[in-house]
Amino acid sequence: MAIEALIFDFDGLLMDTESTLLDSWRWEWRQHGLELDETGFFADHGGDVSELRYAALARAVGVRFDRAASHARRMAYRESVHAGLGLSPGIASWLNEAARLGLRLAVASSSPASWVRANLARTGDLTRFEILACGDEVAAHKPDPAVYHLALAKLDLKADQAVAFEDSPHGVTAARTAGLRCVAIPNLFTPESRYAHADVVLPSAATTILSEVLARAARF
CATH class of the missing domain: 3.40.50.1000 (HAD superfamily/HAD-like)
Structure with a gap:
C-alpha cells in the first residue's frame, strides 16, 4: 500500500530538545557546586521523569535544597537556551x-x-x-x-x-x-x-x- x-x-x-534538557540539569547541579552523574539520565521510556531527577539532586544537596527555586532557575535557563x-x-x-x-x-x-x-x-x-x-x-x-x-x-x-x-x-x-x-x-x-x-x-x-x-x- x-x-x-x-x-x-x-x-x-x-x-x-534532549541536549538542552541534559544541559539544563548539568547547569542546575553546578549551581550547587556539584556535577551531574549522567549515567542512565535518559530513561528507556517516554514521559516526564523530572521528579526522580529532583529527588536525586535533593539527596546530593541535603536539607538546604529548595525544590521550587531549583525548578524555577533551571526552567529559566532552559528557556534561554531554547530561544535559539x-x-x-x-x-x-x-x-x-x-x-x-x-x-x-x-x-x-x-x-x-x-x-x-x-x-x-x-x-x-x-x-x-x-x-x-x-x-x-x-x-x-x-x-x-x-x-x-x-x-x-x-x-x-x-x-x-x-x-x-x-x-x-x-x-x-x-x-x-x-x-x-x-x-x-x-x-x-x-x-x-x-x-x-x-x-x-x-x-x-x-x-x-x-x-x-x-x-x-x-x-x-
Missing part, C-alpha cells in the same frame, strides 16, 4: 519535500501537546503538521504504542499507509508495535547497536533526501 503520511517523534527528532533552538539538521528539507510529494504530516510524542505545539509554533513550523498526538492524550508512554495508534486514528489511516521517524530505541519499539515501518536517526546518547529493530537507520536527516529514505522504507 502506498505511503500517505509521515509521523514524526518530537523530542530529539524534530528538535534536539530550531529544527534538527535536514528536517526542514524533509518537510518541504514531503509537501511537494503531497504527504500528510503528523507528530507522535510522549510529551504534552502544550510543549510540542509551543516549540513548533515558535519556529513557524506548527502549521506544517496536520495533527499532533501527544502524551497527555494517552494512558501510556512509549514504548507503548498508544500514541501511534492515536496518530493513525486521527489521520484515519492504517499502519501500512504511514512511516514513523524516531530517535530513541523505545520510540522505535512503539512505532513497530503499532505496525508502522520506522526510520531511526539515533540520538547522541544511545549506541546505534540498539536500533536493530528499525527498518532504516540514518546518521542524520541531512545525509539523504526524503524520497530515497521512503524508497528504502517501502521495501519492508
Whole structure:
C-alpha cells in the first residue's frame, strides 16, 4: 500500500530538545557546586521523569535544597537556551519535500501537546503538521504504542499507509508495535547497536533526501 503520511517523534527528532534538557540539569547541579552523574539520565521510556531527577539532586544537596527555586532557575535557563533552538539538521528539507510529494504530516510524542505545539509554533513550523498526538492524550508512554495508534486514528489511516521517524530505541519499539515501518536517526546518547529493530537507520536527516529514505522504507 502506498505511503500517505509521515509521523514524526518530537523530542530529539524534530528538535534536539534532549541536549538542552541534559544541559539544563548539568547547569542546575553546578549551581550547587556539584556535577551531574549522567549515567542512565535518559530513561528507556517516554514521559516526564523530572521528579526522580529532583529527588536525586535533593539527596546530593541535603536539607538546604529548595525544590521550587531549583525548578524555577533551571526552567529559566532552559528557556534561554531554547530561544535559539530550531529544527534538527535536514528536517526542514524533509518537510518541504514531503509537501511537494503531497504527504500528510503528523507528530507522535510522549510529551504534552502544550510543549510540542509551543516549540513548533515558535519556529513557524506548527502549521506544517496536520495533527499532533501527544502524551497527555494517552494512558501510556512509549514504548507503548498508544500514541501511534492515536496518530493513525486521527489521520484515519492504517499502519501500512504511514512511516514513523524516531530517535530513541523505545520510540522505535512503539512505532513497530503499532505496525508502522520506522526510520531511526539515533540520538547522541544511545549506541546505534540498539536500533536493530528499525527498518532504516540514518546518521542524520541531512545525509539523504526524503524520497530515497521512503524508497528504502517501502521495501519492508
